[in-house]
Amino acid sequence: MAGSPKKPSPPRWLLAELTYACPLQCPYCSNPIDYASINSELSTEDWKRVLKQSREMGAVQLGFSGGEPLTRKDLTELVSYSHDLGYYTNLITSGYNMDEAKIVELKEAGLDHIQVSLQASSKELNDFIAGTESFEHKKTVARLIKKHGYPMVLCVVLHRENIHQMKEILEMAIELGADFVELANTQYYGWAHHNRDQLMPTQQQLNDAEAIANQYQASQKGNMKIYYVVPDYYEGRPKACMNGWGTTFLTIAPDGLALPCHSARQLPNFDCPNVNDFSIQEIWNESKAFNYFRGDDWMKEPCRTCKDKDKDFGGCHCQAFLLTGDAHNADPVCNLSPLHHTVTDAIDKAEQPSEHGLLFRNSKNSKLLNK
Amino acid sequence: MIVDAKQSIHLSPTYRLQWEEAQNMFVLLYPEGLVELNQSSAEILQLCKDENKLSDIVTTLEQKFSSTGLEPDIINFLNTALDNGWITQKA
Numbered sequence: 001m002a003g004s005p006k007k008p009s010p011p012r013w014l015l016a017e018l019t020y021a022c023p024l025q026c027p028y029c030s031n032p033i034d035y036a037s038i039n040s041e042l043s044t045e046d047w048k049r050v051l052k053q054s055r056e057m058g059a060v061q062l063g064f065s066g067g068e069p070l071t072r073k074d075l076t077e078l079v080s081y082s083h084d085l086g087y088y089t090n091l092i093t094s095g096y097n098m099d100e101a102k103i104v105e106l107k108e109a110g111l112d113h114i115q116v117s118l119q120a121s122s123k124e125l126n127d128f129i130a131g132t133e134s135f136e137h138k139k140t141v142a143r144l145i146k147k148h149g150y151p152m153v154l155c156v157v158l159h160r161e162n163i164h165q166m167k168e169i170l171e172m173a174i175e176l177g178a179d180f181v182e183l184a185n186t187q188y189y190g191w192a193h194h195n196r197d198q199l200m201p202t203q204q205q206l207n208d209a210e211a212i213a214n215q216y217q218a219s220q221k222g223n224m225k226i227y228y229v230v231p232d233y234y235e236g237r238p239k240a241c242m243n244g245w246g247t248t249f250l251t252i253a254p255d256g257l258a259l260p261c262h263s264a265r266q267l268p269n270f271d272c273p274n275v276n277d278f279s280i281q282e283i284w285n286e287s288k289a290f291n292y293f294r295g296d297d298w299m300k301e302p303c304r305t306c307k308d309k310d311k312d313f314g315g316c317h318c319q320a321f322l323l324t325g326d327a328h329n330a331d332p333v334c335n336l337s338p339l340h341h342t343v344t345d346a347i348d349k350a351e352q353p354s355e356h357g358l359l360f361r362n363s364k365n366s367k368l369l370n371k
Numbered sequence: 372m373i374v375d376a377k378q379s380i381h382l383s384p385t386y387r388l389q390w391e392e393a394q395n396m397f398v399l400l401y402p403e404g405l406v407e408l409n410q411s412s413a414e415i416l417q418l419c420k421d422e423n424k425l426s427d428i429v430t431t432l433e434q435k436f437s438s439t440g441l442e443p444d445i446i447n448f449l450n451t452a453l454d455n456g457w458i459t460q461k462a
Binding site: 012013057061086090113153222225 | 372384385387389391393394398400401402403404405456
């Protein structure tokens with residue numbers, strides 16, 4: 001493993017992707033499209049080791065995610081263990097198969113927060129996008145979360161098929177008593193990238209939706225906090241991805257691969273380390289993958305001499321790879337990128353109806369795509 | 372929002388204030404969120420409890436740091452904290 005001249009800042013966030021198994025089939029899923037070929041999962045003891053070592057390094061925010069983390073039989077045990085270590089524990093779930101007994105059990109284990117995703121404000125659209133009948137149950141779960149004293153966070157991923165429901169989605173959040181609402185425009189990785197032409201909203205749709213979000217942010221101030229995650233394709237300047245590579249975030253994939261960003265496993269020849277082979281300390285401080293995009297030595301033009309390079313760190317390397325074929329390029333979302341047309345072309349295409357249907361995220365399709 | 376001197380101030384129920392040994396600082400934790408606090412912010416937030424009002428917080432901190440005239444800075448911080456939803460004056 002390569003050495004690093006300066007000691008990096010410690011990880012503060014750990015995303016524990018417990019499994020790729022999921023009863024839902026959302027076509028905007030950020031999981032890798034070849035997930036069906038990744039069959040191994042860390043054991044309970046492996047996860048405990050990862051949790052302890054990460055906590056000792058400084059991680060304090062912990063997300064249990066997936067796939068659907070509720071499919072792991074040891075979820076409560078891992079929550080309890082994490083709580084005792086002093087983590088703030090977040091469960092990021094579809095709510096599918098969750099019942100009141102489980103909500104109580106997790107609360108007693110020390111779970112701090114549950115984020116439930118909804119796919120739309122109407123049953124028909126929600127169940128279509130989720131690929132699974134789930135709407136009424138999700139709303140029941142949201143109410144039970146509130147009843148048992150958790151902060152209740154609703155997450156709705158926005159795209160062309162549901163963004164027109166912005167007002168209804170926010171009214172539903174108010175009715176369910178949400179404390180926080182995350183309105184996240186789709187980020188085009190994994191399955192979402194595959195389905196991009198079908199998911200990208202038009203500029204007009206975005207303008208309308210953003211105006212409604214702003215209006216509710218003002219009227220709900222002090223009651224319900226609304227986060228609107230901007231669609232970076234339309235922004236002109238890239239996001240400060242992961243708050244800077246290897247500075248804050250650590251993702252552990254179901255098979256134990258340690259990732260500086262949850263999309264990093266798609267970067268070719270990147271050789272991300274596995275927690276089965278190395279400690280978190282070795283991975284964070286010494287591994288080639290985590291050091292790769294630290295600092296600015298890796299930068300090419302236009303990033304290298306850009307006045308904003310310490311603000312956005314060149315944007316997202318996974319996006320640069322997906323759209324330009326080279327992760328060292330500036331994120332082409334940036335209008336200073338010579339390859340910015342890869343983004344504007346996608347936006348232009350979004351104005352036209354797509355010829356193909358959505359490809360749903362399931363094992364059958366994953367195997368088909370991986371052939 | 373402007374802090375009401377007559378009402379007690381406490382941490383919002385969805386937030387948790389915690390000392391982090393690895394970072395050598397207090398952090399404020401909430402659903403999927405983390406704020407790293409400087410010393411003065413942490414000193415003030417630690418006192419947002421037990422029916423403390425603005426004047427209690429000012430008195431305690433002025434005594435602790437043998438200082439006077441801290442009120443304007445404390446009010447500024449509390450107004451920001453109210454806006455961010457970190458603290459509340461609701462019962």
